[in-house]
Amino acid sequence: MADYTPPTQSKFGQIIDVIVLLVLAIGALYLPLWLNLAGSSQTSNVSENPTWEGLGQNATMIEKWNQLGYAEAADAAELITARFDYSFSILSLLVMIVVVVGYYALILRFSEKEYGDVIAEKFGKK
């Protein structure tokens, strides 16, 4: 088998390739932010006129909040009541599993084919 000779890529083509990669990367990372899909589903539930006791804080905790610059319970209430929502649907979990496993299956399958060509050219056909 003759060795594979890759085509020469023009400078313009090289620039286009880098731009494509960058647009995809920045898009993938920023898209969830732009669509407000990113991040924690953390929500706060602050009652009217919160008190330290009502927020479940003991004397030591209150002292620490004060030292941290939170003089009143109302100042710290949003931080104290912030909670993640860990509820999820089985369907979304299954989608995630399929996406992750499918991704690795895809790259392992394509890699195996490419790897066979590399070894055949490097060491010769058996």
Added chain:
Amino acid sequence: MSDTDITSKDMDGMGPGGTKVGLARVLGPAHIWGLGVGIVLVGEYMGWNFAVGKGGAYAALLACWFAGILYSCVAMIDSEVTSTVAAAGGQYTQAKHIVGPLMAFNVGLYLVFAYTMLEAANAITFGFLIDTVAGMTGHEGLDQRPFIVLAIMFLAWLNYRGVLATLTFSLIITAVAFSAIIILFLSTAVFMGDSPLRHAQLMTDLPYGWLGILAAMHFGLWYYLGIEGTCQAAEEVRSPARSLPFGTLAGIMTLLIAATLTWYVCVGLMPWEYLGQAGVPLFDAARLSGSMTLMILLGIGTMFATLASANGCINDASRAWFAMGRDHYLPEWFGAVHPKFRTPYRSIIFLIPIALIFALGAPLDQVITFSILSGLLGYTFMPLNVILFRRKWPLDTIKRGYEHPFHPIPAILLLCLCGVTFFAVFLGYGSQLVAMISFYIIVSLWFHFWRYRFVRRAAQFTMPWPRPRGY
């Protein structure tokens, strides 16, 4: 007996790109320790505490230890494989020789994005710290952006000028930052007559139950994320077979100690609700200790930790990008070495604006999540990598600088812990997970059907290894 010594000192690491000048072999084991711990130690200064927010204080400790097991597996596996692959690119180069080109392309991108996002997170924290200190001294409303830009530009310049000075700088400031954690622990837990630690009063039950422990694994990775970056220096180390395993394994032990001490001090000084959302928790801990000396020390420690980490990230991301350019996985223009400083200078410069885009435009927890996700995808690759490595080149075929024990137990354990961490990320950050993997699927198709045509086939295989079994 092995008949091929791949740890030969004669190998110069020159790649198929045919660069006229290679990277300089000037580093020792201490630099490797400094690189690995330097990248990661910032994780004790910020970011790990989001695990407290996701599951509570005890959940963060369990996450710290489970993540410690995960990274011990990573360090053992990586030490074996990298002690035989003495070339820039680290896991990318491993994947290229062991799994195949498309896997290597993906691994290269994991490395670049994990480190570039980590660099951005460091710069954000650096700016936040400057702002906090300015606020404490009566200068409210400081613009953080010039400090973020200056930090990244200074470190990129340092990296451009040479690897020895860069990693010596990292080694020194990492040692100072690590010492600061030890001093904080000793001062608050041992030496202060009336210890300010109040564990009994501040510790609470698990706010989310057992599900919170799983969820905390997400940010539990932040305690150690980046230790695998030691492999990137393989082509610049004088004795890779000895230095890389030593530096990496010493690094993970250092981090296990630092992570546990950090957790102990912080949860004893502040309520978990605050800690779970704090920007600079160790600096806050020093403030709450009531000691001005500790506050100054931990302020300096935080600043040094962010700089050391960003410094190491620029080093590692540029090596991975450079290695891909040298192999034509990316435009070959990136595969150049500076004729005087012998650094991958084009890759260093190119990645600066990408880091800045995220440092100046995205929130910290998002940037950290992007970094963790890329790291996690890389850790999932590692067990597959080492299983294939042992299958294709059993122990009697090539000489390793280090052989990790109990194979395949570490690989299976690592794969299971990665599965748990995927679920942890899914709890709260599922949309980023799907967006990131969709990106990798699209670029994989782009690489396989378009970009790979510009890659020479046999020239990618640069290690003097025998033919793999089964091919």
